[in-house]
Amino acid sequence: MDRLVELDVREIELIFKSREKCAKSFRVTNLMHAMPVAVSLSTTKPSLFTFDQPLSIIPHLSTVTYTITSAPMDQPIISSTPDSVVVKSSMLPTGKAQENDLRCLFARPGPRVFKDATIPISFTGFQVIKFLIGRAPQFPDMDYLINRSIPWCNQAQLTTLLRSAILGRDVRTVLALIDAGADVNYAEPGEKSLLSVAIDAGSLEVLEALFSSGTVIDNSIDLVHEAAERNRVDLMKVICKGLSEADVNCVDSNGRTPIHVAAAKGSVEAVRLFILAGGNPNTVDSTGWTPLHCAAEKGHLGVVEFLLECPEFNGKYVINSEAKTAFGLAAENNHKHLYDSLQLGDLLHRAARVGDVNGMNSCLLQGANVNSRDQNGWTPLHRAAFKGWTECVRALLGGGADVDAADEAGCTPLQCALEAGQVETAMLLVAKGAKAEVKSLRSCCIPVEKLDRLRKHRSLSPV
The missing domain is CATH 1.25.40.20 (Ankyrin repeat-containing domain)
Incomplete structure (x- = not known):
């Protein structure tokens, strides 16, 4: 015979409560038909776990209930090698013995002492899951530990844990709790919905898990705004x-x-x-x-x-x-890089069109892009040259305008001035470096003496 007694459990599961004693009862049955059995109960950590009857006698074919109690602790003890209850037994023909006799009996190993069972001790329940959330790297078997504790929780506890798992960005625990019956649509008065909590946590996977679970949306306005606020x-x-x-x-x-x-x-x-x-x-x-x-x-x-x-x-x-x-x-707010896009480009073009030198200078001082273009590719210089606003042309060139900027048709400001017959403006553009041929200038009826003066300052291509 390899054992004298039998236990009704294969594992001792203690429902953990912070700073409280946790207790669990189990039964041991004497398998002997005609003889009492002495029983010894011990644990690998006697400082943490105690028994109401560490030494006892069980009559033949009888069952006795024992209770194991844990010491109060702040957090559950969870390890890869759990603590255990060690059950030893020995036949007791007389059926009677003092406690000291039993202690001596089990203190010395021998053929009369049987090691009937080694039962692991584990903590479980609501507070164990709460402790595990967000600690996956520390516990490789976390999924197993979570799923083992879930049956000890009611729906209200599962829903509370779901909120914590969402905040902890723990998508696997979120899915496990939803599958176990956590209410994805519950929120206390004044609380955010779980979808809002997921947005706060910023977890894409958790948010997708909630949507796939059939979450009912009753505050989509807040959700959209909240996501926009987080720029996600x-x-x-x-x-x-x-x-x-x-x-x-x-x-x-x-x-x-x-x-x-x-x-x-x-x-x-x-x-x-x-x-x-x-x-x-x-x-x-x-x-x-x-x-x-x-x-x-x-x-x-x-x-x-x-x-x-x-x-x-x-x-x-x-x-x-x-x-x-x-x-x-x-x-x-001094955002000068926005001026041209928002308005100054338009104002600068308008000033060039009507010959408003003061307005043009104001735009340039505020940061307008002197080479901004309209829908036809014209710069303000094109427009001022075409209109013959010489002072505007001078101001634009002083502000860094590209004297040879070409529009979508390839026309430069000088060509615009020539086509419009703006002689003085054309002369100014040439004097400021605009590329031109003498033939083009003559076609604008520029007097020969002026062309001679230009030749002294610039090298113009001959006819």
Whole structure:
């Protein structure tokens, strides 16, 4: 015979509670038909685990219940080699013995002492899962430990753990808890939804897991704005894909759409995503700001240029509640790199067209691109030369204008001046280095004496 008793468990599972004693009862049955058996219970860590009856006698064919109790501890002990309960037994023909006799009996190994079982001790339950969340690198068998503890948790506990697992970006535990029955749509009054928690955590995998679990969306407005606030385009894509009812034109408490938020963050990709999803880039918030205002205030050139080139956008000159355009906000915040895109380029062209030297100088001082082009490829110098505004031409050249800039048809400012018969302007351009042939200049009826003077200053190609 290799054993005298039998246990009704193969593992001792203690439901862990922080700073409390944890207890578990189990039964031991005497397998002998006609003889009592002495039993010894011990553990590999006697300082942590105790028994109510470490030494006892079981009558023949009888069963006795024992209780193991753990010492209070802050955190559960989890290791690859768990502690164990060691069960030893010995036949006791007399059926009677004092405790000291039993202690002496099991203190010395011999043929009369049987080692009936070694039962592992483990902690389990809600607080064990809570302890394990986010600690996967420390516990290679974490999935096993989580799944073993799940049956000891009720739905409310599973849902609480789900929130912790989402915050911990622990996608495997999230999936395990959802499969076990955690309520993905539950939130205490005043709490964020679990989808919002996933956005806070910034885990793409966790967010996708929640969507695939059949999560009901009741606050898609907040979700879209929250993802935009975090400037996470990957999260925005998952939300727009996962929310068939998502409204990308929804507004927050300030009347701002997700496009406003993305523009303020400087994310061209996010602005493009929301517009492709049906977002309106022309929506104004409660203070009259368009997304362009938001981008201009922060100095985001990429978003400014994207919106200005977007066919759906027509709010370049919208004035907010403070009577400011997007250009006004850029100027207020000294974002000179935005001036040309927002307005100064247009103003500079207009000044060149009407001969407004003062306006032109003002634009140049504010940072306007002196070589900016209109839809035909004309620079302000083309326009001033064609109109014959000599002082404007002089100011533009002084501001660094390209004297030989060619438009889409290959025409330079000098050719524009010649075609319009602007002799004085053409002479000035030549004097400032514009490439030309004498034949072209003669065709403009420039007097011979003026051509002679030009030859003294420049080397003109002969006819």
